[in-house]
Amino acid sequence: MIQDIAPHTFHIAYRPDRTPKPSDRLIVCRGDTFFLIEGAQGPTFPRFDAIQDPGPVRWLFAIDETGFFLCEGEPTLPPGGFFRPVSFFRQTGAIAPAMAKWQRFAGVTAWQIVRWYRDTRFCSRCGGKLTHSKKERMLFCKACGQTVYPRISPALIIAVYDGERLLMSRYRHSRDTGPLGETGVLPAGYMEVGETPEQAAAREVWEETGVHIKNVRYYKSQPWALTDTLLLGIVAELDGSDKITLQEDELSAAEWVHRQEIVRETNDFSLTNDMICAFASGRL
Numbered sequence: 001m002i003q004d005i006a007p008h009t010f011h012i013a014y015r016p017d018r019t020p021k022p023s024d025r026l027i028v029c030r031g032d033t034f035f036l037i038e039g040a041q042g043p044t045f046p047r048f049d050a051i052q053d054p055g056p057v058r059w060l061f062a063i064d065e066t067g068f069f070l071c072e073g074e075p076t077l078p079p080g081g082f083f084r085p086v087s088f089f090r091q092t093g094a095i096a097p098a099m100a101k102w103q104r105f106a107g108v109t110a111w112q113i114v115r116w117y118r119d120t121r122f123c124s125r126c127g128g129k130l131t132h133s134k135k136e137r138m139l140f141c142k143a144c145g146q147t148v149y150p151r152i153s154p155a156l157i158i159a160v161y162d163g164e165r166l167l168m169s170r171y172r173h174s175r176d177t178g179p180l181g182e183t184g185v186l187p188a189g190y191m192e193v194g195e196t197p198e199q200a201a202a203r204e205v206w207e208e209t210g211v212h213i214k215n216v217r218y219y220k221s222q223p224w225a226l227t228d229t230l231l232l233g234i235v236a237e238l239d240g241s242d243k244i245t246l247q248e249d250e251l252s253a254a255e256w257v258h259r260q261e262i263v264r265e266t267n268d269f270s271l272t273n274d275m276i277c278a279f280a281s282g283r284l
Helices: 086-090 101-119 197-209 271-280
Strands: 025-027 033-039 042-044 057-063 066-071 082-085 130-132 139-141 153-162 165-171 188-190 213-224 229-238 251-258
Touching (some): 057 101, 066 101, 082 086, 086 101, 153 197, 153 213, 188 197, 197 213, 197 251, 229 271
Antiparallel strands (some): 033 042, 033 082, 057 066, 153 188, 165 251, 213 229
């Protein structure tokens, strides 16, 4: 998946006093786009020493020994660079950029932190301006003491199977029109207050498809920075009738798809695709 960047190692430790090194990378954003330059191995984030007058910068994280800093000013950008939307980092197939996976992961992870900084400037309790903590990645209000941490919402992706069949669906807003075995997704949703993952999985599957499940078990997880989400992969077995009652305000289609009818692009970016491919190959 997109966070699997071995042999590289991701370090999220908060180091606000870290001074940028010449080889560190700068994250320069305009709206929802990122400034990139063409490197020897495809698009890359510019090195610190490639930017003239970068202005104020803020520590984000490191990958191996390379620090990533957010440029908070209006730097003088080198010629030949280009801006690309955050969706650029998760493109696959024929349109995929020749960009190192660890840098793609850096891009989407930086985007989560950048959005949080942009959208969290004032205290929701008293309206005072928030201040950056020097000890941890947290914002606090000097007026009332309110503290705010990055938003991470737990959500589930649920693979429900019945023998050789997998429950697959299509979101109502999706533009895909092909067979669900090629373009479909899995039941999914956010956890509610007071729920366990097992309870949330049962509720989401029933709400979307009218199907009951049993033998619920954990598969694996994925941080999905594009929606501030921590995804939990859940596997479950059909319990009782296989009749589908579609939640039409959320889904446009849902059906049981035989293992042999599943044809997927073998990219390793998303947890959903990983789970579908695992079922199709008999690993799930």
